[in-house]
Amino acid sequence: MxxxxxxxxxxxxxxxxxxxxxxxxxxxxxxxxxxxxxxxxxFQRNLFHPLAVYNVTNYDERPFDETEILDYTDPMVYQPRTFLGVDVPYEEDYILTILSLFVLWVCAVTLGKLGSYLFLPPLLGMLIVGILFGNIPTLSNMIHINRTWEDTLRQFAFICILIRAGISLDPEILRNSLYMCSMLGIGSTLVEVVIITLASYFFFGVPLAISIAFGFILASTSPAVTVPAMIRLQKEERGTDKGIPTVILASATIDNLFSITCFYIVLATTLNSLDNGQLSYTIPRILVEVLIAGIIGILSGLLIRSLPRKDASFLHFTRVAITVFMSLALYYGTQSIQCFIAGPIIVFFMCIVSAMKWKYDNTKRTKVEERAFRIMWILFFQPLLFALIGLLFDFSVITWELFGNAMAIMFLGIIFRCIAAFLISLCTSLNIQEQGFMSMCFIPKATVQAALAPSLAAYCLRRAETEPHANLVLQTCILSILITAPIGQLLILGLGRIMLFKRTVIADYNISNIGTNVSTYLQPNGNDRPKPVARNRNNATNPDKSYTTTVVI
Known part of the structure; x- marks a missing residue:
């Protein structure tokens, strides 16, 4: 029945x-x-009475259960912020924030474009803009950014990272090279996390819980640097015979997702348990939260994968819009009920499950959605994210001791990760040159460091025993972007042209996103000859589609 x-x-x-x-x-x-x-x-409003007005001492810290009427004439209700020595009224605070963000965004986009002309990562120019505005008095007096807006924009950028990773990750790539992608994305990452944790804890006195969380942030590879470099090598047909660029991009995606998930788990299990002293309750709660989040993410993906119909008007626009709205609702909805781990997991699983059908129910697959989120990232979220993290870089606190400690932690982790990646690649059919190249591709740091480092630094500042380590955590992550992003890109491009051989078959290089630059599928008969993925109505090969090759790793 x-x-x-x-x-x-x-x-x-x-x-x-x-x-x-x-x-x-x-x-x-x-x-x-x-x-x-x-x-x-x-906006932290009541779900059933969102238009109710509240009365609190500090509007930005209003609790959910406050029900008193807000009186703006009472000086105790709103504490005005100061800008250039003048008290800023509540309304003016947001006006100045919007104008300041616009100025910061324009400067970041401009300097990022100039950096690309110099064959440097654009994010490096964006980061320098933030550093200049944060450390030059004349420039710093020109901007005024509300902390709530800053945190919200950083979280929006983080959600964009999750969506891009989920939609772009191709299940076929993972199925064909699951072992290699998992070992590079998880195994080598864990090695770097362990080295960073041990160095921070034993050599520099950082508490163990902070060291672990710091390790997962600093160890994450940056797709913002790796992806453009790999696309350039693919256009030159370097290493594509063996699917090296594709495997590296998929591994970098797994690396990011693994680091992000583990960071939130550590944040909830160890750091938060230090505040309430209920570790025996926190760990089972986190496990249940992760399990429920995975189920909700899969169910959400199954729901929106058929919305709208594939023959509906504005199909790809609607899919982009509903992905954005659902991701924001699930992420912020879980945060409002104090489930900080569930949001990223739900968003990621939802995007993967929905994209599994979207990749095959229309001729354009998910290329339109991937391009839309890529444009959002490149034109808006990336400039603001790296400019905002640059604002936190303070030359006044950078001493030679702090700089030396940061460099020691960073380079120890990088050296051991390169060794681990090289040892993992020994299990493949790659030659020694290709193995050496693969071990160097996980050096660049940028995206996760810019998105999550301020959160960990903010937590350190909340407690007296961890407050001295906030600068080490934050400044090390910023320095890692400044140093490893340009060096990593130059190493990938330079070594790629020296160590990787050119292929002899044609592949598509138009899909510019994480893990889907070259669609690699194993042919049932083991034939390496490329064949078209899709044909148009005239029975001719669709020029927008990629050709399939065999991954021999």
Missing amino acids: DAQIRERFKENFKIVMKHRQANLILTSIIGFVAIYVTLVAI
């Missing part, structure tokens, strides 16, 4: 999803509800 009920439910669900008007209505409802939940969570 239960089996019949389940089958009937599945049939009715499929009928609703395939019905044009019902599918449109359901898509609209989910989109509007997601926007509402996002706004309520971001």
